[in-house]
Amino acid sequence: MLLRFALALSALIAAPVLAQTTHEAKAAAAQTVTVALDTTAGRIVLELDKARAPITTANFLRYVDAGRFDGESFYRSMKFGDGGIVQAGITSDARKLYPAIEHEPVSKTGIKHVAGTVSMAAFSPGTAKADFFILTADAPSFDANFAAFGRVVEGMDVARAIQASPTSPTKGEGVMKGQMLDPVVKITKASRIKE
Secondary structure, three states: OHHHHHHHHHHHHHHHHHHHHHHHHHHHHHOEEEEEEEEOOEEEEEEEEOOOOHHHHHHHHHHHHOOOOOOOEEEEEEEEOOEEEEEEEOOOOHHHOOOOOOOOOHHHHOOOOOOOEEEEOOOOOOOOOOOEEEEOOOOHHHHHOOOEEEEEEEOHHHHHHHHOOOEOOOOOOHHHOOOEEEEEEEEEEEEEOOO
Protein backbone atom coordinates (compact mmCIF):
# COMPACT_ATOMS: atom_id res chain seq x y z
CA MET A 1 0.00 0.00 0.00
CA LEU A 2 2.77 2.39 0.95
CA LEU A 3 4.64 1.53 -2.26
CA ARG A 4 1.56 2.27 -4.38
CA PHE A 5 1.10 5.60 -2.60
CA ALA A 6 4.77 6.50 -3.20
CA LEU A 7 4.49 5.62 -6.89
CA ALA A 8 1.27 7.62 -7.25
CA LEU A 9 2.83 10.59 -5.48
CA SER A 10 5.93 10.52 -7.67
CA ALA A 11 3.71 10.37 -10.78
CA LEU A 12 1.74 13.40 -9.58
CA ILE A 13 4.94 15.33 -8.93
CA ALA A 14 6.46 14.35 -12.27
CA ALA A 15 3.35 15.14 -14.36
CA PRO A 16 3.54 18.96 -14.01
CA VAL A 17 7.29 18.87 -14.67
CA LEU A 18 6.77 16.78 -17.82
CA ALA A 19 3.89 19.00 -18.91
CA GLN A 20 6.01 22.10 -18.32
CA THR A 21 8.95 20.61 -20.24
CA THR A 22 6.65 19.66 -23.14
CA HIS A 23 5.06 23.13 -23.08
CA GLU A 24 8.51 24.77 -23.09
CA ALA A 25 9.63 22.56 -25.99
CA LYS A 26 6.50 23.49 -27.98
CA ALA A 27 7.00 27.19 -27.20
CA ALA A 28 10.63 27.01 -28.33
CA ALA A 29 9.63 25.17 -31.53
CA ALA A 30 7.03 27.88 -32.26
CA GLN A 31 9.85 30.43 -32.24
CA THR A 32 11.76 28.68 -35.04
CA VAL A 33 11.12 27.32 -38.53
CA THR A 34 13.14 24.49 -40.03
CA VAL A 35 14.01 24.56 -43.73
CA ALA A 36 15.77 21.90 -45.80
CA LEU A 37 18.00 22.87 -48.70
CA ASP A 38 18.48 19.83 -50.90
CA THR A 39 21.52 20.40 -53.09
CA THR A 40 23.58 18.41 -55.54
CA ALA A 41 26.21 18.21 -52.76
CA GLY A 42 23.76 16.95 -50.11
CA ARG A 43 21.20 18.29 -47.64
CA ILE A 44 21.59 21.33 -45.40
CA VAL A 45 18.95 21.93 -42.72
CA LEU A 46 18.49 25.45 -41.36
CA GLU A 47 16.73 26.50 -38.17
CA LEU A 48 15.41 30.03 -38.69
CA ASP A 49 14.80 32.27 -35.68
CA LYS A 50 11.49 33.97 -36.39
CA ALA A 51 11.23 35.29 -32.82
CA ARG A 52 14.44 37.33 -32.93
CA ALA A 53 14.64 38.02 -36.70
CA PRO A 54 11.00 38.09 -37.87
CA ILE A 55 11.44 40.31 -40.95
CA THR A 56 14.44 38.44 -42.33
CA THR A 57 12.94 35.02 -41.59
CA ALA A 58 9.62 35.96 -43.23
CA ASN A 59 11.49 37.19 -46.31
CA PHE A 60 13.50 33.96 -46.63
CA LEU A 61 10.36 31.84 -46.13
CA ARG A 62 8.56 33.84 -48.83
CA TYR A 63 11.19 32.64 -51.34
CA VAL A 64 11.09 29.07 -49.98
CA ASP A 65 7.29 28.82 -50.04
CA ALA A 66 7.09 30.24 -53.58
CA GLY A 67 9.69 27.71 -54.82
CA ARG A 68 11.97 30.52 -55.97
CA PHE A 69 15.17 28.91 -54.65
CA ASP A 70 14.45 25.64 -56.48
CA GLY A 71 16.89 25.28 -59.36
CA GLU A 72 19.09 28.16 -58.12
CA SER A 73 22.54 27.55 -56.67
CA PHE A 74 25.33 28.05 -54.22
CA TYR A 75 27.63 30.06 -56.47
CA ARG A 76 30.31 31.63 -54.25
CA SER A 77 32.97 30.44 -51.83
CA MET A 78 34.83 33.18 -49.97
CA LYS A 79 37.66 31.88 -47.83
CA PHE A 80 39.09 33.44 -44.67
CA GLY A 81 40.50 32.06 -41.43
CA ASP A 82 39.82 28.34 -41.17
CA GLY A 83 36.70 28.52 -43.38
CA GLY A 84 34.70 31.38 -44.81
CA ILE A 85 31.26 31.66 -46.39
CA VAL A 86 29.29 29.83 -49.04
CA GLN A 87 26.76 32.06 -50.77
CA ALA A 88 23.56 31.14 -52.59
CA GLY A 89 20.63 32.98 -54.09
CA ILE A 90 18.71 33.84 -57.20
CA THR A 91 20.93 34.41 -60.22
CA SER A 92 18.75 32.99 -63.01
CA ASP A 93 16.09 35.68 -63.38
CA ALA A 94 15.82 39.06 -61.61
CA ARG A 95 12.02 38.86 -61.97
CA LYS A 96 12.06 36.20 -59.21
CA LEU A 97 13.33 38.79 -56.70
CA TYR A 98 11.09 40.50 -54.17
CA PRO A 99 11.84 44.04 -52.97
CA ALA A 100 14.66 44.62 -50.49
CA ILE A 101 13.81 44.25 -46.81
CA GLU A 102 14.43 46.30 -43.71
CA HIS A 103 17.74 45.49 -42.04
CA GLU A 104 17.57 43.62 -38.72
CA PRO A 105 20.98 44.29 -37.14
CA VAL A 106 22.74 41.91 -34.80
CA SER A 107 22.47 44.61 -32.12
CA LYS A 108 18.68 44.05 -32.25
CA THR A 109 18.49 40.28 -32.84
CA GLY A 110 21.49 39.09 -30.85
CA ILE A 111 22.24 36.47 -33.52
CA LYS A 112 26.01 36.63 -34.01
CA HIS A 113 28.03 35.65 -37.08
CA VAL A 114 29.68 32.45 -35.92
CA ALA A 115 30.35 29.21 -37.80
CA GLY A 116 27.03 27.67 -38.81
CA THR A 117 25.11 30.97 -38.92
CA VAL A 118 22.91 31.75 -41.93
CA SER A 119 22.72 35.43 -42.87
CA MET A 120 21.44 37.64 -45.67
CA ALA A 121 23.91 38.90 -48.25
CA ALA A 122 23.63 42.59 -49.09
CA PHE A 123 25.64 45.44 -50.60
CA SER A 124 24.71 47.54 -47.57
CA PRO A 125 22.13 47.35 -44.75
CA GLY A 126 18.61 47.54 -46.16
CA THR A 127 19.47 46.10 -49.62
CA ALA A 128 19.02 42.36 -48.87
CA LYS A 129 16.64 40.50 -51.17
CA ALA A 130 17.23 36.77 -51.78
CA ASP A 131 20.95 36.03 -51.54
CA PHE A 132 22.11 34.41 -48.33
CA PHE A 133 25.27 32.84 -46.97
CA ILE A 134 26.34 30.23 -44.48
CA LEU A 135 29.43 30.82 -42.37
CA THR A 136 31.93 27.99 -42.00
CA ALA A 137 34.10 30.12 -39.69
CA ASP A 138 33.40 32.83 -37.12
CA ALA A 139 33.20 36.36 -38.59
CA PRO A 140 32.41 38.90 -35.85
CA SER A 141 33.19 41.76 -38.26
CA PHE A 142 30.03 40.78 -40.20
CA ASP A 143 27.82 41.72 -37.22
CA ALA A 144 27.83 45.40 -38.22
CA ASN A 145 26.46 45.03 -41.77
CA PHE A 146 24.67 41.72 -42.26
CA ALA A 147 21.40 40.32 -40.87
CA ALA A 148 21.86 36.87 -39.34
CA PHE A 149 18.62 34.96 -38.94
CA GLY A 150 19.33 31.32 -38.18
CA ARG A 151 21.79 28.47 -38.05
CA VAL A 152 22.65 25.16 -39.67
CA VAL A 153 21.36 22.25 -37.57
CA GLU A 154 22.29 19.51 -40.04
CA GLY A 155 24.67 19.40 -42.99
CA MET A 156 27.65 21.54 -41.93
CA ASP A 157 29.75 18.86 -43.65
CA VAL A 158 27.86 19.70 -46.87
CA ALA A 159 28.47 23.45 -46.40
CA ARG A 160 32.17 22.75 -45.84
CA ALA A 161 32.28 20.54 -48.95
CA ILE A 162 30.73 23.38 -50.97
CA GLN A 163 33.32 25.73 -49.43
CA ALA A 164 36.10 23.41 -50.67
CA SER A 165 34.65 23.12 -54.20
CA PRO A 166 36.67 24.48 -57.14
CA THR A 167 36.41 28.16 -58.00
CA SER A 168 37.16 29.92 -61.27
CA PRO A 169 40.24 32.17 -61.24
CA THR A 170 38.62 34.54 -63.75
CA LYS A 171 34.86 34.59 -62.99
CA GLY A 172 33.36 37.23 -60.73
CA GLU A 173 33.70 40.99 -60.53
CA GLY A 174 35.49 43.16 -57.99
CA VAL A 175 35.99 41.44 -54.63
CA MET A 176 34.17 38.36 -55.93
CA LYS A 177 36.75 37.64 -58.64
CA GLY A 178 38.21 34.19 -58.01
CA GLN A 179 35.42 33.28 -55.55
CA MET A 180 32.82 31.98 -58.01
CA LEU A 181 32.21 28.23 -57.82
CA ASP A 182 32.92 26.40 -61.05
CA PRO A 183 30.70 24.44 -61.37
CA VAL A 184 28.00 25.85 -59.09
CA VAL A 185 26.20 23.61 -56.57
CA LYS A 186 22.51 23.44 -57.47
CA ILE A 187 19.69 23.80 -54.95
CA THR A 188 17.29 21.14 -56.20
CA LYS A 189 14.62 21.93 -53.59
CA ALA A 190 14.15 24.33 -50.67
CA SER A 191 11.24 23.47 -48.38
CA ARG A 192 9.94 23.78 -44.85
CA ILE A 193 10.27 20.67 -42.72
CA LYS A 194 6.97 19.88 -41.05
CA GLU A 195 7.32 19.07 -37.37
